Amino acid sequence: MALFVQKFGGTSVGTVERIEAVADRIVATRAQGHDLVVVLSAMSGETNRLIALAEQIQAQPTPRELDVLVSTGEQVTIALLCMALHKRGCEARSFTGTQVRILTDAAHTRARIREIDNQRIRAELDRGAVVVVAGFQGVDEHGNITTLGRGGSDTSAVALAAALKADECQIYTDVKGVYTTDPRVVDDARLLRTITFEEMLELASLGAKVLQIRSVEFAGKYKVPLRVLSSFEDDPGTLISLEENREMEAPIISGIAFTRDEAKVTVTGVPDVPGIAYKVLGPVSDAGIEVDVIVQNVAADGSTDITFTVKRQDVDQAQDIVSKVAAAIGAKSVSVDKKIAKVSLVGVGMRSHAGIASLMFKTLADEAINIQIITTSEIKISVVIDEKYLELAVRSLHSAFGLGGEAAAAAD
């Protein structure tokens, strides 16, 4: 008999029918003898409806009152799910963030969890009830309602799992789990059965939008095994856990992430003096523009080239800023390329395996795909290429590293 924390997102509880389906799933898990804490989001669309009401009144709604307002969304779903469980003869009780005392700091609309009082939940579990908790919300030390920001329900679930030392935190969503790459690009993309927290962080930040990064970090920190699975299918999904738990025969590469919403800015002929990178990039950061990849190469003539990527929507602003700086420091030119894509191989296995980078470069070369930028980290190699080769690059790398194959059939 295990203790699971299960989180169901907005689309999983988007209608009364879906709430009933979630209740069926919970009853089935209870029938296997497991204890359950269930964390819910608001019905899909509800949070946006409430925010729109607020914005009709105040362009920038007061954060404290916005939290009072939007926290009603989850309060509605926890009550409805408990009713659906009661109808099935299943003991259940709902709790708001205040009631279960998910203590946070006072940073309204983006609060951080400090502590969870698990006493009341334990008492309910001991009497055999399913505990249904409103996600996304907490309470500060003065009793004010707080919310954790978008995707906060995932964080609530992980925090509860950590506080209760649950056997697993299961995030039910509308995808089956984490794939070796995007199944829409590569036909035989394979559903990963296990993946490490580090790999998940790299895959998530690179565009595989399955889980909120924050909740993955949180789960990793507190060593909470995290499972991503579909609320519409019967499949164990993907288990995200500590590296130590991985199977011996795990492949070197776990997955291939990619993004096409970046653009590249190159400044050439920059005088190669200390602090020059800060002079060029400081003003970009100051403008609130997030810089992703940065590479710098010193040329033979003592000048240097600096290339960096930003979100495509920010590139015009970044170009303006950098052009002014370039003029001031006597750089040669500033150019922009919006038609780029970034492809990344991710895998903890590459730590102990040589030859990953060279196989990657060879594969791309065989397809005559030119690499514009290369960056590496311990468990990731990223290349920036011309956007038009993106699908070709992902498919050939997926095949070259043997990521598809047998298990692929389970992926659709």
Place this chain on the structure above:
Amino acid sequence: MALFVQKFGGTSVGTVERIEAVADRIVATRAQGHDLVVVLSAMSGETNRLIALAEQIQAQPTPRELDVLVSTGEQVTIALLCMALHKRGCEARSFTGTQVRILTDAAHTRARIREIDNQRIRAELDRGAVVVVAGFQGVDEHGNITTLGRGGSDTSAVALAAALKADECQIYTDVKGVYTTDPRVVDDARLLRTITFEEMLELASLGAKVLQIRSVEFAGKYKVPLRVLSSFEDDPGTLISLEENREMEAPIISGIAFTRDEAKVTVTGVPDVPGIAYKVLGPVSDAGIEVDVIVQNVAADGSTDITFTVKRQDVDQAQDIVSKVAAAIGAKSVSVDKKIAKVSLVGVGMRSHAGIASLMFKTLADEAINIQIITTSEIKISVVIDEKYLELAVRSLHSAFGLGGEAAAAAD
């Protein structure tokens, strides 16, 4: 500088525009230097929408979870009103029933208030903020959310006024106040400027549906001056207060209430033995049917007639029940009259004035209106008449007791 508790009902906060109008009104009151605690209902229709969601899942939703669900309605309006006040530069803070600790018993969906912790409210008032409280809801000693039942927001307001020893509890609604009778029936019905709690109770229970009876009882018990006024007009409305505060020249009769949703059941030839009224009426009450007027007359032959009225929708069921009893006890007949109406004169002045009843009977006789039943209490005389004479009866009594006149112009 006074402290007012102001309650705004569902239609007063039914749209964002109306919430903005309420904010304007509050800012104007604050500008006069008064302290304010504002109690809100849910936006009109919202509570019913939530209950409908619940009933899609459970025909009889679990009361505890129903309270968790419907209490979100008021939580939405308190947040929105605070935003509207902040937009106007007015300090304000919202509180749920849990946050302000409106402690109730554990009777979900019909809880009774036990105690209110006014410490937090006092602190907010002291720092110059308007305190906006969710009506209709409270919290039990275990932290469970409770609701007070329909119309509970009026009760919340009165309870807060009592706990804070407010100078007045002002109930904003969609009517201007309490009238001498229904203005739709009598053209020159006059808006009452003052009325006693006792009179209000009689008028309310007889069909002048301005205030929840429970909140009037509560206000009377705790001696909280209660004012009913329109949230759409500028008018002081009607003040409901202790008899001692009334003006010396107050008229003997305050108002005329009437109802046409009753029906009459008459059982004739009932053996006149002790306990016979219980034998006839007990089974009616046991079936959950509320009995209003009851009269019994002993005839010369030692038998008796029992007549009573019930809500018109219950009369067929009542007739079935009583017919069985009548057969069992050997009564002569059971007859039903659905076309009746009840007219009541209400006024504390009649305690010390003789001749009220006779003027009433004479007035009706002059119009050739036959009286079927008469019942009296200390401050009320009610008659049951043929429904078709209702308007005529109300108009002639209104005129005979001098209720219309000068102030009538203010009534529309």
